[in-house]
Amino acid sequence: MLRTVLEGRSPKAVTVAAVAVLGATALFGGCANSGSVASTTTAPSAAWNGNGAPPYLVTPATGTNITAAARNTSFICPDVLAGISVTSNNAPRQTSLTAGTAPWVSGNHVNLSRVPAVPGSLHLKSVFHVTVTGNSRVLTGNGIPSTPVGIFPIPSTSAAYSFYAALPAIGYPNAAAIPIAPYALQATLPLHPEVNATPTCIGGLATAITLTGAVWHAEIAPDSKGNVYNPDSVLPLDACQGHPYMGQYHYHGYSWKCFPAALQGTPGEQSPLVGYALDGFGVYGPRGANGQPVTNAQLDVCHGMTSKVWFNGKYQRVYHYVLNNEYPYSIGCFRGTPVQLPASMTMPGMTMPAGTVSSFNSAGPSSTRPSSTRPSSKGAMASMSMSNPRQS
Numbered sequence: 001m002l003r004t005v006l007e008g009r010s011p012k013a014v015t016v017a018a019v020a021v022l023g024a025t026a027l028f029g030g031c032a033n034s035g036s037v038a039s040t041t042t043a044p045s046a047a048w049n050g051n052g053a054p055p056y057l058v059t060p061a062t063g064t065n066i067t068a069a070a071r072n073t074s075f076i077c078p079d080v081l082a083g084i085s086v087t088s089n090n091a092p093r094q095t096s097l098t099a100g101t102a103p104w105v106s107g108n109h110v111n112l113s114r115v116p117a118v119p120g121s122l123h124l125k126s127v128f129h130v131t132v133t134g135n136s137r138v139l140t141g142n143g144i145p146s147t148p149v150g151i152f153p154i155p156s157t158s159a160a161y162s163f164y165a166a167l168p169a170i171g172y173p174n175a176a177a178i179p180i181a182p183y184a185l186q187a188t189l190p191l192h193p194e195v196n197a198t199p200t201c202i203g204g205l206a207t208a209i210t211l212t213g214a215v216w217h218a219e220i221a222p223d224s225k226g227n228v229y230n231p232d233s234v235l236p237l238d239a240c241q242g243h244p245y246m247g248q249y250h251y252h253g254y255s256w257k258c259f260p261a262a263l264q265g266t267p268g269e270q271s272p273l274v275g276y277a278l279d280g281f282g283v284y285g286p287r288g289a290n291g292q293p294v295t296n297a298q299l300d301v302c303h304g305m306t307s308k309v310w311f312n313g314k315y316q317r318v319y320h321y322v323l324n325n326e327y328p329y330s331i332g333c334f335r336g337t338p339v340q341l342p343a344s345m346t347m348p349g350m351t352m353p354a355g356t357v358s359s360f361n362s363a364g365p366s367s368t369r370p371s372s373t374r375p376s377s378k379g380a381m382a383s384m385s386m387s388n389p390r391q392s
Helices: 002-006 078-086 161-165
Strands: 056-058 109-111 128-133 136-141 185-190 206-210 215-217 242-245 248-251 273-277 282-284 304-311 314-322 357-361 364-368
Antiparallel strands (some): 056 109, 206 215, 242 248, 357 364
């Protein structure tokens, strides 16, 4: 593990050291725009120097296309979007994002200081190992991060409680009652991944695994009407930008905020390796070789770039993904070939339970309506058919 952490550091720093898709996120006002695709306006990098907390996350506009690889968006597989449609009362299949209108969203900014975060800072038992065998990198653990997590089930006195309590969850009174539970995390990744000629769409919840022992989830959240949102724009997370889905804790958005010093890196220097995408390429923090934050304008359609980073024990020019504060924040699609995950890490297709919240106003839940159901897993908040990823 120490070797894995150190290999993510720049040469100078070596001497130093999550869902998702939430399948049932409620509708926060507005409907998907079937007109022209709107591009996300990127916030000026001068507003944040890549050190410490960014003041905001850039969130996409209504109409941002999610059916093709492009900057400032997520490239979602057609089967996933079809599954959302079927399990949302056969709502029209969405091809674009809808902008959230939660109280902490202003224009294209998610104002982090205004998010009513899930309270608590608990340290649960985390097990995580990275080993290299032949041409494979094997990641195993219990899915519990080494970073602190919020209190799940969410206390009813919390400002975040009403947002979750409005969502139904099979096996629990509501989504606020879902706990964090360990599971068998296992992924065998290529040690020397290769860039494909065409990007691969995201066909599942997990997109990458952090060196803290948890996963990142795709940055989409469908509601009972089939609309698709940026999760950060509609639901409060814990202080480390995470929450559980079916008991499985995962990160979204500004996920590196609670990472240990070894993964934060030295301010003003290149950010180290913080995890691995499912195609085997490394995921790095927000600062580039010049110590400044990497913006989406510098990244490709999958939220990655080719430049010199510390990878596989040496400083080399290689493709990698970058975490920053601009949507989709981590992985927008795969430049390599993502591996198949074991059943313990995949979510079964599920449907929206009856009584699913259908609309919210800017202050919180406002109304509910029945929705069709079929059996699903305990602790499931929603329904999406997550199929295997494929190239497109």
